Amino acid sequence: EDQVTQSPEALRLQEGESSSLNCSYTVSGLRGLFWYRQDPGKGPEFLFTLYSAGEEKEKERLKATLTKKESFLHITAPKPEDSATYLCAVQALAGTYKYIFGTGTRLKVLA
Amino acid sequence: DAGVTQSPTHLIKTRGQQVTLRCSPKSGHDTVSWYQQALGQGPQFIFQYYEEEERQRGNFPDRFSGHQFPNYSSELNVNALLLGDSALYLCASSLAGREGNTIYFGEGSWLTVV
Numbered sequence: 001e002d003q004v005t006q007s008p009e010a011l012r013l014q015e016g017e018s019s020s021l022n023c024s025y026t027v028s029g030l031r032g033l034f035w036y037r038q039d040p041g042k043g044p045e046f047l048f049t050l051y052s053a054g055e056e057k058e059k060e061r062l063k064a065t066l067t068k069k070e071s072f073l074h075i076t077a078p079k080p081e082d083s084a085t086y087l088c089a090v091q092a093l094a095g096t097y098k099y100i101f102g103t104g105t106r107l108k109v110l111a
Numbered sequence: 112d113a114g115v116t117q118s119p120t121h122l123i124k125t126r127g128q129q130v131t132l133r134c135s136p137k138s139g140h141d142t143v144s145w146y147q148q149a150l151g152q153g154p155q156f157i158f159q160y161y162e163e164e165e166r167q168r169g170n171f172p173d174r175f176s177g178h179q180f181p182n183y184s185s186e187l188n189v190n191a192l193l194l195g196d197s198a199l200y201l202c203a204s205s206l207a208g209r210e211g212n213t214i215y216f217g218e219g220s221w222l223t224v225v
Contacts, residue, residue: 004153032212043115043201043216044154087153091212097144097167099214101153 002027006088006102013078013109021073021105023088033071034099035064036087044087047073078109113138115217117202123223124192132187132220136204142166143185144214145177146201154201160185161207189222197224 005024013019025033032051036044048057050066057064061082063074073086085106089099116135124130136143142161146154156169160179174190183204189196199221203214 034213036216041221043117043199043218046213046215049213089153097159097212098156098169099144099146099154101155103151103153 004102010106023071025090027092029093031091031093034089038085117217121221134185134202140204142205144203148199192224
């Protein structure tokens with residue numbers, strides 16, 4: 001069964017303290033892996049799409065990487081405004097349009 | 112560039128009632144998906160509409176139904192509401208065959224069933 005597991009569930013960082021969030025996945029052929037940011041009470045905001053192992057994408061203080069079994073979201077020198085829940089999702093290759101989401105990592109960056 | 116818009120933003124319904132949620136996709140998009148997000152959980156796929164047809168359905172009962180209109184907007188209907196239907200309902204849009212199937216979400220509709 002296709003599934004996504006994110007760790008840790010929650011993470012507290014001091015401002016400027018870099019860290020990584022993990023997304024492990026099991027899927028019958030990967031069409032794409034997606035990262036979203038979700039603020040409390042809001043809809044998820046798209047960050048990155050990754051398609052194949054070895055691919056990397058960057059945006060400001062965020063960098064997403066992909067291997068055959070997991071993805072990492074690296075946060076460099078985070079600021080309090082980076083506090084949010086980060087969601088990972090996968091879409092399988094074979095005849096499906098749905099995204100399968102993990103339960104997210106709640107990130108809190110302290111000033 | 113208009114993003115995905117949803118209405119209403121918040122609503123409260125009584126058990127057994129019916130509810131209709133509405134969604135307008137991002138400009139240029141033709142595909143709409145609906146997701147349910149319970150508190151502390153990731154979004155769960157309900158169904159996807161393309162060319163006014165339900166293209167795929169998740170593990171939700173028939174009480175959940177939808178519709179897509181010729182202008183690509185969509186509705187989600189839930190009948191015989193249960194307390195467990197209380198959640199954030201998210202609409203997401205995409206362009207079929209483009210942009211790597213990336214979906215873009217609206218701000219959601221918060222449904223509380225009492």
